[in-house]
Amino acid sequence: MPMYEYRCNECGAVSEFLTGVSREEPEIRCEECGGTHLKKLISMSSFTVARSSETQVAPCGAAAGEVCDHCRHVG
DSSP: OOEEEEEETTTOOEEEEEOOOOSSOOOOOOTTTOOSOEEEOOOOOSOOOOOOTTOOBOTTSOBTTOBOTTTOOBO
């Protein structure tokens, strides 16, 4: 099961929850205030990919000499 971060719209606390993969959002409650209005956050992945020391890749995924379409970072 994937782990997602959610921010409570009521108190602002961020919590992590293990959830199943489905189109419907699970019914979860804020661990701090018990609120039910939470927003799923976009998080950095927690895995790494082995790569050659010759190839350098920026955190956003832009390879050396490339420009990231999303954040405009130059690799």
